[in-house]
Amino acid sequence: MKEVKKITDQSRKRNLKYGSLSLAFLLVVIAIVIILNLFVAKFDQKFDFTNTKVFTLSKETKTIVTDLKDEVTIIVLEKAGSERSTNARIVGEYQEASSNITVQFIDPELNPNLLQEYGDDSNLTFGSIIVENGGKVKTLSPIDFVTLSKDQSKVKEIATESKITSAILSVTAKGEKVIYTTVGHGEEALNEELKQALENENYIIEEINLLTDTAPAAKESVVVINSLKKDISEEEAAKLKEYMSSGGKLLVIDDLYDADRKNYENILKLNGVQIQRSIVFENDMTHRLNSDKYVMIPEFGKHRIVDSLQESNYKAIVAYGQPIEILHVKKDNLLISPLLSSSKDSYSKLPDDIKVKRDINQEADDPIGPFHLGVVISKKEKGEEQPAMVLYSNSFFLNENLIKSSNKANLDMFVNSVNWLQDAKEQIVIRPKDISSSPIVMNNYQQILISIAVIFFIPLLIATPGFLYWYRRQKK
Structure with missing residues (x-):
């Protein structure tokens, strides 16, 4: 009987020990996830893995917007909740590159007066972009932002940056x-x-x-x-x-x-x-x-x-x-x-x-x-x-x-x-x-998930077979 009690006490101690370790490990993981979330949210780090850097402004555009002296407003006509569209992401890079550029996302269905202010229904629609400076306005339609393949069946190139940069130059131009x-x-x-x-x-x-x-x-x-x-x-x-x-x-x-x-x-x-x-x-x-x-x-x-x-x-x-x-x-x-x-x-x-x-x-x-x-x-x-x-x-x-x-x-x-x-x-x-290859742009949460996978899950997968082997040896 004493032997059984001794074994039971040892088992409880072992369970308590490993339970405490598991809890500590879980708390560490949660703490790391919180820290990563705060870090990524603070720096808003984005990665552009496309071959032609579709979501990264060229050095020519960066030079233009960095040297801007005028206040430029870029209005993106998008449905509410569509702020992560391709054009919206690219436009966001302009605002990050220059303090003189302000970006607004407006749903034209919720703001019908906007269409009357800048144009009519024929040239402004969802996906249109308006570039404005001091009363000078340039409107761009969705078809302006793409180049189609020869058979017109698919999008071959994204022209968002070239069109927006040209529009900025147009509305800020001095003289003819x-x-x-x-x-x-x-x-x-x-x-x-x-x-x-x-x-x-x-x-x-x-x-x-x-x-x-x-x-x-x-x-x-x-x-x-x-x-x-x-x-x-x-x-x-x-x-x-x-x-x-x-x-x-x-x-x-x-x-x-x-x-x-x-x-x-x-x-x-x-x-x-x-x-x-x-x-x-x-x-x-x-x-x-x-x-x-x-x-x-x-x-x-x-x-x-x-x-x-x-x-x-x-x-x-x-x-x-x-x-x-x-x-x-x-x-x-x-x-x-x-x-x-x-x-x-x-x-x-x-x-x-x-x-x-x-x-x-x-x-x-x-x-x-x-x-x-x-x-x-x-x-x-x-x-x-x-x-x-x-x-x-x-x-x-x-x-x-x-x-x-x-x-x-x-x-x-x-x-x-x-x-x-x-x-x-x-x-x-x-x-x-060119967008012949599929773009991969990670948001904050995707970055966190990938970080957790690399830091914890992949090592855990590698360590699990060793742990199981050790556990079986202990039971023998």
Whole structure:
């Protein structure tokens, strides 16, 4: 009997001991969960595991909103309880990045007067976003925030950041920025896609006849000469020289023509460059789009115009490029940098040789690359670099098919060129973000659960077999 009582007492003590340990362990777990909850709630830490950082603002956007001087309000039209939608999460990043940005979530069904204040039912709906500053308003509809696949069946890209940042720039812009396209010499007009891209950057596009119109104001404008077929007159050349000497900027897009364009070419030479009238062909298969040697994927130079494209691994595509020669004899204040270049395995041929021989294959006497296919020109004045000219040696990169084939990298390069010439440092195109992979964004509670799993449950799973083995040994 005494033996039974002794065993019973030992069992009670053992149960009390392990019960106390279990209680202590439970209290520790609860304490850690509470501490983690308080910590996460305080710092509101979020993680963005998407490949293209859909929920993380780009450095370009952060620069823009950090430098904001005006108060900007972003109104998100969402149903109550939808504040964790994709657009709502992205908008929240703007408020965190700048104290001058206020974000409001409003349910239009509960606030019908809002629709009358900012627009009508046709352009404002659930998912719309309104960006406002001092009475200037930009409204964005849900369709603005996505790019669809070719068959229109699914969303390919999220454009929320690019659209909202553009809207912020629009409502905070001071004065008008004008792009003048020259006419009267057989120039190619900008297609609708190019015009729309420039208008999205808040530019006004106007035509200018250098012979009959007065020269534009140098500081607020860029003059675009796109595929000029006939020469400009001496009077027009004089206007362009005066315009550039006053700080005006040129975007020149050239093509191969037989016409004598002496006055036009003198403008290029005054800026330290000339175009060699030949066609570049590419032997390196990694720098070609397909079997056509004249459709090339050039190498980017190091410049703000193409840096964002290069970082995102996008490629430009050009066709029928001509070599651009940087002159040895030029003004000391000119700074010229390559923007696009063919590979060292490229070569060039004269058009007449191609016509006579009917052959584009490389011959022993053909000049070999690399060749510059695009350059940027700055002027150093008072110790500072001032944008002067961007020159491309072919206009085919603005062809709709090549824009599409380049995944719009060609389009972005064109717009970035205008922005650089306007010295709009912050306005380098922010590309929509690909969502081919599913985004994972954790809220506070998800982070806590994952933390508990990593700290406790996973070690517990590992320790359990060992504990069971030990327990069985003790019973024997």
